[in-house]
Amino acid sequence: MHQNPMDVAPAGIGSDPASPLIHKLFNELLLAVFSYVRVYELADNKWYKLLWVCRLWADIARGSTVFWRSLSITGQRHRTWNKYVLSVGLALSGSIPIYIAISETSTEQNAEICDLLLPHVSRIRGLDISEMEKTKDLALRILLDQKMPVLQDLGVHFKTRMRPCGPHHTPSRRDIGAFLWNLDRAQFPVLSRLFIGDDVSLSGSFPVFSNLRGLALSNCFTGDLSTIAEFVHFLTAHPHLEELYISRYRPTIPDDAKRLRLPATLRKFIINDNAYYTAPFLSLFRFPVHVDVNIVRALDYGHFGDVRDMDRDDEHAINVQHALPTNRNEVLPILSLVDSIEAEHREMESYSLTGRTPSGHSISLTGFVPEYPIYCTRTYHCFSDLVDTFRDAPVVRLKLRGSYSSKVGKAHWQDALRTFPLLEEIRVAETNSLNEYDPRISLIEALQPRTREHWEARDTLGESDEHAILARHLNTLAFTSAAEHNEDEALADTLAACLRSRKEAGVPIEHVHLTLGHLTRPKGVAHEVEESDARRVEVYTEALYSLVSDLQLDVVSKFQYMCGGCVRT
Numbered sequence: 001m002h003q004n005p006m007d008v009a010p011a012g013i014g015s016d017p018a019s020p021l022i023h024k025l026f027n028e029l030l031l032a033v034f035s036y037v038r039v040y041e042l043a044d045n046k047w048y049k050l051l052w053v054c055r056l057w058a059d060i061a062r063g064s065t066v067f068w069r070s071l072s073i074t075g076q077r078h079r080t081w082n083k084y085v086l087s088v089g090l091a092l093s094g095s096i097p098i099y100i101a102i103s104e105t106s107t108e109q110n111a112e113i114c115d116l117l118l119p120h121v122s123r124i125r126g127l128d129i130s131e132m133e134k135t136k137d138l139a140l141r142i143l144l145d146q147k148m149p150v151l152q153d154l155g156v157h158f159k160t161r162m163r164p165c166g167p168h169h170t171p172s173r174r175d176i177g178a179f180l181w182n183l184d185r186a187q188f189p190v191l192s193r194l195f196i197g198d199d200v201s202l203s204g205s206f207p208v209f210s211n212l213r214g215l216a217l218s219n220c221f222t223g224d225l226s227t228i229a230e231f232v233h234f235l236t237a238h239p240h241l242e243e244l245y246i247s248r249y250r251p252t253i254p255d256d257a258k259r260l261r262l263p264a265t266l267r268k269f270i271i272n273d274n275a276y277y278t279a280p281f282l283s284l285f286r287f288p289v290h291v292d293v294n295i296v297r298a299l300d301y302g303h304f305g306d307v308r309d310m311d312r313d314d315e316h317a318i319n320v321q322h323a324l325p326t327n328r329n330e331v332l333p334i335l336s337l338v339d340s341i342e343a344e345h346r347e348m349e350s351y352s353l354t355g356r357t358p359s360g361h362s363i364s365l366t367g368f369v370p371e372y373p374i375y376c377t378r379t380y381h382c383f384s385d386l387v388d389t390f391r392d393a394p395v396v397r398l399k400l401r402g403s404y405s406s407k408v409g410k411a412h413w414q415d416a417l418r419t420f421p422l423l424e425e426i427r428v429a430e431t432n433s434l435n436e437y438d439p440r441i442s443l444i445e446a447l448q449p450r451t452r453e454h455w456e457a458r459d460t461l462g463e464s465d466e467h468a469i470l471a472r473h474l475n476t477l478a479f480t481s482a483a484e485h486n487e488d489e490a491l492a493d494t495l496a497a498c499l500r501s502r503k504e505a506g507v508p509i510e511h512v513h514l515t516l517g518h519l520t521r522p523k524g525v526a527h528e529v530e531e532s533d534a535r536r537v538e539v540y541t542e543a544l545y546s547l548v549s550d551l552q553l554d555v556v557s558k559f560q561y562m563c564g565g566c567v568r569t
Helices: 027-040 043-052 055-062 079-092 107-123 138-144 228-236 275-283 375-379 383-389 410-419 439-447 452-456 488-504 526-547
Strands: 070-074 098-103 124-132 153-158 179-181 193-196 200-202 214-218 243-247 268-274 292-298 340-346 350-356 362-368 397-401 425-429 476-481 511-516 550-555
Touching: 027 043, 027 055, 043 055, 070 079, 079 107, 098 107, 107 124, 107 138, 124 138, 138 179, 153 179, 153 200, 268 275, 275 292, 340 383, 350 383, 362 383, 383 410, 410 439, 425 439, 439 488, 476 488, 488 526, 511 526, 526 550
Parallel strands: 070 098, 098 124, 124 153, 153 193, 179 200, 193 214, 214 243, 243 268, 268 292, 292 362, 340 397, 397 425, 425 476, 476 511, 511 550
Antiparallel strands: 340 350, 350 362
16 A cells, blocks of 8 residues: 555654754755655656655655646556646645646546646646557547646657658558647647657647747648648748757658758757658758757668668668768858867767867767668778768867777778868777777877888878878877776877877877776775775876876776776766
């Protein structure tokens, strides 16, 4: 039997004179702790157990209406308990605006939930309905037909069954059982953010919301906006629109489509689709530098019928460049203005390239690596995309993060260093250790000046002085070392040899920053761990101190979650 959060807590910690410290915590601090735990213990409402610790904690939580302004129900477990928690939260929130999130609930649950919410619709400020199974849910329809005068954030999506179709689609891939929604502007007069997602189809015209600042459309259908020109005309009717996100949302692009202009107020744009639709879409616009652009390049051609399965070429379709139009520098002038690039691999599934301008604006390209053929995940690296995409940019900072499952060799680094001759800082973090998947070693090799034999043969090879020593402006090098004594001596010696050679060649690296983490949980008592960390610092200090002007060694003594030999911060 569940304990009632409205009940007075039983005598316990709070009434025990032997533990008075519990009464000395500030109410604001306790509420901050409660709020933090609620975020990370949302499942099954486990965070409510905090209210049963003592009378004081229960009274503080019950007495704060702000603490109850966000109410969430997820899943079909503990149906009675979740209903009770919602009713308690609605009561304790008083009359303040509330935020409601409902996810993965059944039609029976939704009927009960909506009965509780209907008396409070006038104060719902945020409503998120997600991951629903049944598009013929009467309770949800009744709820969404209500007038909500203070609603600012609204999101509705179901579990994906409906897809926009390419030329090779099969009828079975499109489910007509969508959630038909007659969206009415008068219902939500102050709406500022709207997300229409999977399996939602507007039955009437798409109304213009004068206060709309953010719009997200994913796998949905908006009947009267069937062409790209109609869609853009609709967008420009919103005087305050700042953010636009489209994912598998496909207004028709005719072959003779003319150049279009997005709203001048736009500050952030995200598109998530495969190259079949993304490249033609982007080619119609010119994105000002002040617009942050994120292009997520998917591989799901077959699912959408964009190409026949027999014509798929996943090996060459990995590159995110395929999602860029041929006139990419004209469409995205930011590509030639970034001075900082971060390349990140996420496990073996995806990677991203993010470029930033001196003013802080960004362009991000995300690609997904196919599972088959399996060799793609091991042989692929993002440097070909990185070099070709930002070839014309004055890059001075480069960071590679998470490359522990793909090979980045010496030749790849050399290509990048030649392409970006103004580089001043290179950082490599979260990588594998001293093996073929360790890009630190291949970078050190690429930074190493040529041998005397190479200098003597240089005229024969036709190599210029400019390329004989790469990254002449490089003054900062930063690595993460997570393998402890397994790599410390070898990495320190290899790095020292490179630093010494560059110093002798007149192109020294002045600043070296090493973060020394733990690959496994440190064993032993505290003083033994400290001694081990001190020995690690000593290894690098002895090898590198005399070769640089600034040597920074940060020891991460606290064990952090590791994966594939990389520190996860």
